[in-house]
Amino acid sequence: MSQKTAKKRAVARKDMTRMQWTWHEIKRNKVAYFMVAPYMLIFTCFTVLPVVLSAVISLTDFNLLEWPNFVGPANYIRLFLDDDIFITACQNTLIFACIVGPASYLMSFMVAWFINELSPKIRAVVTLIFYAPSISGQAFLIWKTLFSSDRYGWVNAWLLKLDLIPKEIAFFEDADYVMPLCIVVALWTSLGTSFLSFIAGLQGIDKAQFEAGAVDGIKNRWQELWYITLPNMKNTLMFGAIMTITSSFGFGGTVTALCGFPSVDYAAHTIVHHLDDYGGMRFETGYASAIAVILFVIMIGSNMLVKKIIAKVGS
Amino acid sequence: MAKLRTRKHKVVLARSRTGDAGITVILFILGLFMFLPMYYCVIQAFKPLDELWMFPPRFYVMKPTVKHFKDLFTLMSDSMVPFSRYIFNTVFTSVAGTVGHLFIASIAAYAMAKIKFPGGRIMFTTVRTSLMFHQTVTAICSFILMSTFKMVDTYWAIIVPAWGSTLGFYLMKQFMESHVHDSVLESARLDGASELKTFWTIAMPMVKPGWLTLIVYCFQGLWNQGASMYIHSEQLKSLNYAIGQITAGGIKRAGASAAATVVMMMVPIMVFVITQSNIIETMGSSGMKD
Incomplete structure (x- = not known):
């Protein structure tokens, strides 16, 4: 708090201690608490509490049936030292997120930036083309048809017709192809919220700034991008990054729909799958909670890291 | 010059x-x-x-x-649970979840954006942080909590978490902060309007794009909801799940399955086409400070 406001407050509450003042403010704004109460209650129950509870349960051997015993860090030790599949899952998740995250972020931004100067009508159509895959539910399964393992799959058909392969490739059952294909499909569905926020952010920049920049000797659009556009939309970049990172760690369902569960040789097995496996099928809730905690730490960690990077943009 | x-x-x-x-x-x-x-x-x-x-x-x-679309409806009428039930489930949970979320989240967003009260900042920071992790992290413990509240295998298991979803709330709060001016609210308060009345008659009409966006996001999420780990009874399952069952029928249903996908995706796409300009306007204030 700056000195000025501190002084102002001090005058207004000169006869009160800090506690009394806070209490006074709470009473004065009673209505505000009633207004946030329903939302905060539900939010706490279904978002905050589960995170806290996961952390606690991860230290026990809970299995939904018996009363849990405290086992300390045993679950974590087992995860890292005894569970080879978990290590594979970690690797896959990181590869997946490190490719899909930045690629989708860049693509969202580039497309939003490219279409920024188009006329509003054309821009609306292009926006729809790029945004539609992310809201179309099961439509991504069309990739399964395109890359189908028989000769009626579009890719196989043409590869056969042009004599590039001797017989059909079973794309989604081949460990070499599963991961890259899932990455492509994930990218295809990834132009979501962040894409829209970039479009809005670019539209929101004051046009006079670009004109002033041009007068001040900005030579090309790249300079304009770096010196004017990006610094002006740092907050939007931040929001977009968070949306992208969060979704690029959570693509489990898409992968399962494409290559089944478990994927061949665990080639596309991610932490989300491992979590589902132990939490949803084997009911080793304690162990699954440990996985959830690790996933939580990874997500928050990478968000913090990206936050630091974005703070440096344009400076 | x-x-x-x-x-x-x-x-x-x-x-x-x-x-x-x-x-x-x-x-x-x-x-x-x-x-x-x-x-x-x-x-x-x-x-x-x-x-x-x-x-x-x-x-x-x-x-x-259009034969596949006809086939799809024939297949629908053959299902164990009448298909109208799945449609009802999805429409009901989507509408109930969205309407509830709209009221609960907007009123909270208004209070956090426009009233200064101890603890408000911390609450908002917590909600904002939750945007940084995916729901899968909380799924298992949500299940435990839901079974404690006896919500498993009821519509509540789908509806109530939707009321507390974060993205719509976040966008609404940011939008109110930048589009509802304090001076207008001040004069309403001076005229003796209660906070609730100010919220409902002054602030809400000013943020129409905000609530359209909130509605679209919440609705899309609920509409695309497939099989849920919180629902076991066949009568309570979603349309998306039921269509998934049809399309799982393999090669001989390839046509019907393609038709089903098209039917399902048309709804969110049409909704977006209608609301696009409002959503983009709301996104204009989505930026995340510090």
Whole structure:
């Protein structure tokens, strides 16, 4: 708090201690608490509490049936030292997120930036083309048809017709192809919220700034991008990054729909799958909670890291 | 003076022809990558069976047919639970979840954006942080909590968590902060209007794009909801799940399955087409400070 406001407050509450003042403010704004109460209650129950509870349960051997015993860090030790599949899952998740995250972020931004100067009508159509895959539910399964393992799959058909392969490739059952294909499909569905926020952010920049920049000797659009556009939309970049990172760690369902569960040789097995496996099928809730905690730490960690990077943009 | 003149004539922005051409080409290629699978998905639904199983597959239809859509409805009427029940489930949870979320989240967003009270900042920071992790992290413990509240296998298990979803709330709060001016609220308060009344009669009408966005997001999420770990009874399952069961029928249902996909995706796409400009306007204030 700056000195000025501190002084102002001090005058207004000169006869009160800090506690009394806070209490006074709470009473004065009673209505505000009633207004946030329903939302905060539900939010706490279904978002905050589960995170806290996961952390606690991860230290026990809970299995939904018996009363849990405290086992300390045993679950974590087992995860890292005894569970080879978990290590594979970690690797896959990181590869997946490190490719899909930045690629989708860049693509969202580039497309939003490219279409920024188009006329509003054309821009609306292009926006729809790029945004539609992310809201179309099961439509991504069309990739399964395109890359189908028989000769009626579009890719196989043409590869056969042009004599590039001797017989059909079973794309989604081949460990070499599963991961890259899932990455492509994930990218295809990834132009979501962040894409829209970039479009809005670019539209929101004051046009006079670009004109002033041009007068001040900005030579090309790249300079304009770096010196004017990006610094002006740092907050939007931040929001977009968070949306992208969060979704690029959570693509489990898409992968399962494409290559089944478990994927061949665990080639596309991610932490989300491992979590589902132990939490949803084997009911080793304690162990699954440990996985959830690790996933939580990874997500928050990478968000913090990206936050630091974005703070440096344009400076 | 020279500076002013250049500004007026709008010849200012440095744009090279090669740059324009390059951008158009990249945009075109990316556009094809996004559009062609979508297009293929739609035309598959209109191909007669002999064209579906044609070698090599075509990117166009020679004899378009709506037979698959008819088949889809026949398959629907054969299902164990009447199909209207699945439709009702999805429509009911989508509407109930969205309406509840709209009221609960907007009123909280208003209080956090426009009233200063101890603890408000911390609450908002917590909600904002929750945007940083995916729901899968909380799924298992949510299940435990829901079974404690006896919510498992009821509509509540779908509806109540939707009321507390974060993205709609976050966008609403940011939008209110930048689009509802304190001076207007001040004068309403001076006239003796209660906070609730100010919220309902002054703030809410000013943020229409905000609540359209909130509605669209919440609705899309609920509409696309597939099998949920919180629901076991067949009578309570969603339309998306039921259609998934139809399409899982393998090769002989390829046509109906393509038709089902098209039917399901048309709804969110139409909703977006109608609300696009409002959503973009709301996104304009989505930025995350510090």
